[in-house]
Amino acid sequence: MVRVVALVVAAGRGARMGEGLPKQYRRLGGRPLLRHSLAALAAHPSVDAVLTVIHPDDRRLYDEAAAGLGLPDPVPGGAERQESVRLGLEAAAALAPDLVLIHDGARPFLEAGLVDRVIAALADHPGAIPALPVADTLKRGDGGRIVATVPRDGLWRAQTPQGFRFADILAAHRAAAGRVLTDDAAVLEAAGGTVALVPGAEANVKVTTPEDLARAERLFDLPAEPRTGTGFDVHRFAADGDGVWLCGVKVPHGCRLEGHSDADVALHAITDALLGAIGAADIGRHFPPTDPRWKGADSAMFLAHAARLAEGRGGRIAHVDVTIICERPKVGPHRAAMRLRVAEILGIAAERINVKGTTTEGLGFTGRGEGIAAQASVTVMMPALF
Numbered sequence: 001m002v003r004v005v006a007l008v009v010a011a012g013r014g015a016r017m018g019e020g021l022p023k024q025y026r027r028l029g030g031r032p033l034l035r036h037s038l039a040a041l042a043a044h045p046s047v048d049a050v051l052t053v054i055h056p057d058d059r060r061l062y063d064e065a066a067a068g069l070g071l072p073d074p075v076p077g078g079a080e081r082q083e084s085v086r087l088g089l090e091a092a093a094a095l096a097p098d099l100v101l102i103h104d105g106a107r108p109f110l111e112a113g114l115v116d117r118v119i120a121a122l123a124d125h126p127g128a129i130p131a132l133p134v135a136d137t138l139k140r141g142d143g144g145r146i147v148a149t150v151p152r153d154g155l156w157r158a159q160t161p162q163g164f165r166f167a168d169i170l171a172a173h174r175a176a177a178g179r180v181l182t183d184d185a186a187v188l189e190a191a192g193g194t195v196a197l198v199p200g201a202e203a204n205v206k207v208t209t210p211e212d213l214a215r216a217e218r219l220f221d222l223p224a225e226p227r228t229g230t231g232f233d234v235h236r237f238a239a240d241g242d243g244v245w246l247c248g249v250k251v252p253h254g255c256r257l258e259g260h261s262d263a264d265v266a267l268h269a270i271t272d273a274l275l276g277a278i279g280a281a282d283i284g285r286h287f288p289p290t291d292p293r294w295k296g297a298d299s300a301m302f303l304a305h306a307a308r309l310a311e312g313r314g315g316r317i318a319h320v321d322v323t324i325i326c327e328r329p330k331v332g333p334h335r336a337a338m339r340l341r342v343a344e345i346l347g348i349a350a351e352r353i354n355v356k357g358t359t360t361e362g363l364g365f366t367g368r369g370e371g372i373a374a375q376a377s378v379t380v381m382m383p384a385l386f
Contacts (some may be wrong), residue, residue, distance in 0.1 A: 001099045024065075033106060101162070109204055248338070
């Protein structure tokens, strides 16, 4: 299986933004600008890890921007962007990636489809970048007057994330140490590598000036649109036990549910539904059952992680509906506590949570008392630009 690591470059000072915080930590849509990129990459189904290069003085700001996303510790950057990328690549080697995506932390509007296009192109090329064809007429000036009109045929505006086969770009950056090249594609080109162009996205703008930030804020003023995801999960009963976890509440019962975590079938279904609503794969992608870290884990942390991914993408959870399917235990006596616990994990009002219980009239594995199933749907209001 191909392993993909995203390297987010956020070590700059952003002098053109003026006084105040570095631009990557300015607020956009109520969140640090950098968080939008981190959350988008952390939620992408094909990205296995997100590593960030930061200025050594910015650790507190970074920790705020990355809170709850479960990312590795950041890497201190260098004096120039090119050095920062090389240092990030050297650190990323410990993650053993096959491919790396190098992204500017000041590009907050990252579409999942753009990432897909870059990764797909790396099957045939050592490098690939998203780009848009130049539409405007280009002029070369000198002293305030035009000295030439530059043909725009074949000219493209480069964007990020720029994708590479990891071994190739690491070797190219090592060879280019001390040189000044405009982007990572140029580094690979200088080493003799070919770089493919894939369609970029107009929304994938880089925030550089206060005017850029103001335009980006206006994009967040667009009407939100509803996205709905569904989830389904099943766990079998174990013979021993004194209760089952359902919606984060321990319900007394003569058995427990089997599972790598606490086997909270309802929270697992809600988590999958929320991940589905934001296009972030499934619970197994983020918390593999083969990973010993999640043995016996409280499933509330899985749902909280999905909620933070949704928040990082500018999403607002509008409604959760979950149905617990079993003959026993009875859900009704615990429904109010379950609603309150799910609401607490998600940070929303309990009125937006609905918990139902049903049976299968003695039919199937739930009817025979072999286990419990749960299905859920979650509606998230997402910015229309995604």
